[in-house]
Each structure stands twice: as C-alpha cells, then as structure tokens.
Amino acid sequence: MSASPVILIGYYSPRQRQQLETRFSTHSIDNLALLHDLPEAVRRTCRSVAYHGHSPFGLAEMNQLPSLELIANFGVGYDDIDINAAVERGIKVTNTPNVLNDDVADLSVGMLLALKRQLLAGDRWVREGEWARRGTFPLNASASGLRVGVLGMGRIGREIADRMAAFKSKVHYQSRSPKDTPSSWQYHKTPLELAAAVDVLFVTVVGGTKTHHLVSADVLNALPDNAVIINVSRGSVIDEKALIEQLESGRLGGAGLDVFDNEPNVNPKLLALNNVILQPHQGSGTVQTREAMGDLQFANLEAFNEKRDLLTLVN
Numbered sequence: 001m002s003a004s005p006v007i008l009i010g011y012y013s014p015r016q017r018q019q020l021e022t023r024f025s026t027h028s029i030d031n032l033a034l035l036h037d038l039p040e041a042v043r044r045t046c047r048s049v050a051y052h053g054h055s056p057f058g059l060a061e062m063n064q065l066p067s068l069e070l071i072a073n074f075g076v077g078y079d080d081i082d083i084n085a086a087v088e089r090g091i092k093v094t095n096t097p098n099v100l101n102d103d104v105a106d107l108s109v110g111m112l113l114a115l116k117r118q119l120l121a122g123d124r125w126v127r128e129g130e131w132a133r134r135g136t137f138p139l140n141a142s143a144s145g146l147r148v149g150v151l152g153m154g155r156i157g158r159e160i161a162d163r164m165a166a167f168k169s170k171v172h173y174q175s176r177s178p179k180d181t182p183s184s185w186q187y188h189k190t191p192l193e194l195a196a197a198v199d200v201l202f203v204t205v206v207g208g209t210k211t212h213h214l215v216s217a218d219v220l221n222a223l224p225d226n227a228v229i230i231n232v233s234r235g236s237v238i239d240e241k242a243l244i245e246q247l248e249s250g251r252l253g254g255a256g257l258d259v260f261d262n263e264p265n266v267n268p269k270l271l272a273l274n275n276v277i278l279q280p281h282q283g284s285g286t287v288q289t290r291e292a293m294g295d296l297q298f299a300n301l302e303a304f305n306e307k308r309d310l311l312t313l314v315n
C-alpha cells in the first residue's frame with residue numbers, strides 16, 4: 001500500500017472504492033469545499049487525488065494540497081480543472097477518454113430518435129389511454145436520411161457520425177482541421193458554415209473557456225427552420241438563452257440536451273417546453289462505462305504511484 005494518502009473527492013461505486021482502498025491509504029470527501037475538514041497531515045502529504053468533477057478545481061483548492069502532483073479525473077471532460085493553475089503548480093492531470101464513446105454516442109442518437117419519432121409523447125399516448133380514446137397517434141418526422149452535422153469530430157463525434165451514417169444521413173462536420181473520414185463526409189471551416197448546411201446539429205466539442213458559446217445566437221440563426229440540436233458536450237458550449245428563445249418561438253424544431261448551464265438546476269423555461277428531451281447528464285451513465293472510467297482513473301493513480309508513465313495525461 002502506498003504511504004502517501006490519496007484523497008477521493010466525490011462519488012465512487014462500492015467496487016471502485018474497494019479497489020482504491022485496497023491499494024491506497026484513502027480519505028474521502030463529498031466535494032472540494034470539504035478539503036479543510038481533512039486532517040492537516042493528510043492535506044500536507046497528499047500527492048494524488050481521485051476527482052469526480054462537477055465543481056471548479058482551481059489554484060485555491062490546489063494550494064490547500066502543497067504536495068499535490070496528480071489529479072486523476074473521472075471523466076473525459078476536465079474543464080472543471082484549471083489546467084493553467086495545474087501547470088503552474090507542476091501538477092499532472094489525467095482523464096478517462098475513449099471508454100465512454102459508445103454510450104455517449106448512443107444517448108445522442110437516442111435523443112434524436114426520441115425527438116423525431118416523438119417517443120415520449122407516444123408512450124404517454126398509450127399509457128394515458130389516448131390511443132383507445134382518440135385513435136391514431138399524430139404523424140411525426142423521419143429520423144433517416146437527414147443532413148447531419150457534428151460540431152467537433154473527436155472520438156465521440158466520430159461514433160455519432162458512424163451511427164448516423166447507418167441512418168442514411170449525409171454527414172457534415174466541423175473541427176479544427178479535416179479528419180480522415182469517408183470521402184462523402186463534408187468538412188466545414190466554421191460552426192456557422194456547418195449550421196447552415198444541416199438539419200440536425202450534434203454538439204460534441206470539449207467544454208471550457210475556448211468553446212464557451214461556440215454555438216452562439218448567430219450559429220443558431222444559421223440553422224434552417226425546424227432544425228434540431230443535440231448537446232452532449234457541456235452546457236457552456238451553447239448560448240442557452242438564445243437556444244431557449246428559438247425553441248419557444250418554434251423557429252427551431254427541438255433540442256436533446258444532456259448538459260446545461262448551471263446543472264443540475266435546469267432553467268425552468270426548458271422544463272416548460274415540449275419540443276425538447278432533457279437528460280440528467282447521463283451520457284456515460286451505464287454500469288459498464290462508469291466501471292471502465294473508474295478502472296482507467298485507478299490505473300492512472302497506480303501508474304503514478306509506481307512511477308510509470310501516466311496512461312491518459314492531458315497536460
């Protein structure tokens with residue numbers, strides 16, 4: 001067992017917790033604001049933390065851990081961690097990429113299908129007896145053969161595009177540079193150009209200051225009437241106020257949102273809309289994937305402890 005304590009911040013499944021506790025001397029807190037509750041000797045000597053995200057991890061928090069050398073993040077997105085501050089302090093940061101690609105892509109496509117085929121309303125139609133009372137469910141819209149845009153053709157974007165290609169879509173994408181894709185997929189230089197070319201926009205770019213409001217009011221305006229937007233990235237990437245206005249007016253056809261500004265406190269205006277499907281930031285939320293993410297986080301902590309190369313270093 002490693003001598004230096006490892007602080008576990010946030011939720012870990014019983015299996016993950018057992019794995020960590022067997023290997024390291026651990027101390028658990030629910031969130032970063034509780035760091036000061038830990039014994040001073042733990043804070044002073046802790047060299048690595050297992051972090052679960054969802055609140056800012058900045059220089060102030062890092063400075064409460066003067067010996068800190070590794071933040072092993074549970075999640076591919078690490079926008080909660082101030083990477084500049086980590087670099088300044090010489091702290092390494094790891095994340096959990098790839099293992100969640102399929103689940104996030106599945107949820108993305110699932111939200112599109114739910115919106116186009118009105119799955120939630122259809123379920124209510126059956127349950128509430130409308131089918132027997134009123135008969136045929138109102139016709140909805142096809143999810144096949146659409147012009148589909150992927151904003152951020154990274155690993156998750158690629159999984160979404162591959163799935164949508166099987167739905168006979170014409171795939172368009174935007175990222176910093178063209179990617180190695182099937183030749184029929186069309187690259188666009190800007191989000192604005194991409195938006196103008198598609199019926200559905202999947203947002204899969206990384207979160208953080210560089211992509212804040214990348215999907216601006218102008219980009220939303222560039223989408224054709226009745227277009228649908230699906231966001232599995234971060235709430236901060238879309239100008240949520242502008243999105244709500246366009247959903248309220250019916251200018252946009254709908255939105256599938258797994259991430260929000262100020263989550264888990266979702267803007268009540270979104271809750272009042274019936275052209276949206278809202279999910280509780282659960283893109284990676286399957287037993288299988290969350291365990292795989294925990295294993296990768298654990299593998300990074302072990303590698304650090306054994307002075308081996310970190311598996312998924314981000315800085």
Ligand code: 8YV
Pocket residue numbers: 052053074075076077078100281284
């Ligand atoms: C969350 C995610 O981190 O991996 C990401 O970037 O957004 C999610 O998987 C998850 O809630 C774990 O904290």
